[in-house]
Amino acid sequence: MIGKVDTAGPGLNHTTTAKLKRKRFVSDRVVPFLLLMPSFIATLLFVYAFIAWTVYVSFSNWDSVSIDLSFAGITNYINLFNDFRFLSGIRNNIVITVLFVAASIVMGIVLALAIDSKIKGEAFFRNLFIFPMAISSIVAGVVWQWLLNPTSGYNNILKALGVEDLPMWYISEQVLFSFPFRDVQFGIPVALFSVLLAICWQMTGFVMAMFLSGLRAIPDDYREAARLDGASELQIFWLVILPLLRPVMVSVVVMIGHISLKIFDLIYAMTGPGSAFMTDMPGVYMFETTFRGNHYGSGAAIATIILFCVSILIVPYLISQRRQEVDGR
């Protein structure tokens, strides 16, 4: 009885605070959880479940419009690595990725430095270079297809200038530094330089913008300190600025690299697989073999390989980012 009397007051208090706490618990934990649920489920279903489904299909015998999910082992993959078109696509994709990453970084840094040097009309040039990104890849592809058409584009200007040996641009069948691998001539297909031109035109502005933001983040003190120590401008760039741009550089490589590995729309609109598959890419092959040829198993295998290549690039990046975050704390 006594206890009851004693605890009556504070007990009431206790339960109300507990209720309040519980309410706070509900609002703190459950609400964010519920808010995340829809996108969580959507991602799980529309990204990861479909990736799993694609991988599953790539191990199946599905080779016509009627679904056949019987297990085929790695047949689809083996067939691909004996496939002239697929190997050509792999060659082209490696070449274009290396060239594109290298070219866009060099041009991006040069443009960013030029704009950062406090020239007149800075905003104008910045926008000028970023603008091509606003144009859809399909439109860019069609325009470059016309510009580089061997008989109707830039060649008309070259002809007027008296050039005898006109370039064949994207229909060239020449492969530089070629060596045979299985049936395919590996090396650098000349036709890919046309594609490189188009893709650099479109993406360099973006790379420039990233480097520009990187440059702006470097305090002027560093340069001044280096200058006081008697470093030349070139030395400042190589030994101070470039190392400080490293994090931006990594992001650029990952972003540009994965765009290039997955490339489809620009190629599809501009050249298609090209003469002798000189400009074919795994993405284009995947689309044609799956949705035109109804070779679903084989198409899924190509998709899986593309995903694997992209993850080689992205997973280490994500891990290093996470490590930085943890270290940062």
Next chain:
Amino acid sequence: MFFVRKIALALLVMSLLFITACGGGTQQTGNSGQSSSTNTPATGSDSNNTNGENKVEIFSWWTTGGEATGLAALIDTFKKTYPDIEVINATVAGSAGSNAKAVLATRMQGGDPPDLFQVHAGAELNGSWVEAGKMESLNFLYEEEGWNEKFPKELLELISKDGEIYSVPLNVHRGNTMWYNKKIFEDNNLKVPETFEEFFDVATKLQEKGITPFGYGSKSDGDAGIVFDSVLVGTLGPDGYKQLFTGEKRFDSPEVIQAMETYLKMISFANKDHAARLNQDLGDMLLDGKVAMVIAGDWLNGYFTSLGKKPDVDYGFAVAPGNKGVYMFISDTFGLPIGAKHRDNTIKFLKVIGSVEGQDNFNRLKGSIPARIDAGHGDYDVYLKTQMENFKTHTLTPSFAHGSAAKEGFVVQEKDIMKRFLVEKNPQKAAQALQKAAEENGVSK
């Protein structure tokens, strides 16, 4: 607090709804896959315009020029008889249906077939949706309408499988037409070649005069494929050609290799930038006198007339070399998919497609000839009138490049093989690759 809880509850309900909706979606696909394996026509109120909407959807890749106006005229013809039915005109752009076919595949597999969809006669339908059990037999319609006598026998054979007819042909195009620049031929006093030998003879003479004899474009596989089709049928003859697709003749047989050699020789007389050229470019080059001869499907005639040019006046036409008496046809047809949302309306539309009026209204504008032998009235140009005569008398052969002769899976591989062949120039190897692909796709044993 109450407010927050309310939001949370609402979100929970939403995500639950979302999950069930998705679950429902997958279930549906599963079911449609199952029901399709039984090949019985859907009957009863269930399929009779399920949702009570009075609509019919027609799916095609006719988006530009004469094709689009022809389609509009066909829809108008339908509307005249059935003014209450709303026609949904679903088109997907892309030459020879390259993109439309991908969209169609997604819809068919997802259990959402369009009521009517454009498909080339022959293997393109039989080797795919008929084989997958997703099409309804139309024998009842043919009997009802008495169509069995109205279409050529060879065409009906092509659109049938195991005695069941699966589609209604709307039009007929010719793949093996050779177009030539009349002025070049007159100026140089040349005869239009009928055989391969004559072709090479003429080509050599033109080349000596500095004229590019042969206009060829390999940018589109379909355009390039038409040329190879004509050489193949010209070398093997119509019977030998058809045997390739029944498995009676092998693709690595000497005749096919010989056809490949002829094909290569023809291309050696062609414009060097062929990898960047499409049919239309060739048409322009022909009219400008930059090339003398072009082998292309007769949709090129539609392009010429759209430029205001007249057949037999501004440009000449003939049967491709070696193809005398052979009509390589490409026919657009429409079928009845199982699970069509508006089955009754679809059948009504199919009746219009198969009618003389519907065929004439469409084809006059599209620039093709009617598939019905008793149609063909009104102002068709001299080219089309010639084709109507030929269609009745020539031996009909299905086109390989356009999916009539063999199923799509094989056609796509053939195009890749021929693309590689153009560069490697190794007929033996290409023929063996073709044979292997034919076996993989069940065309040849």
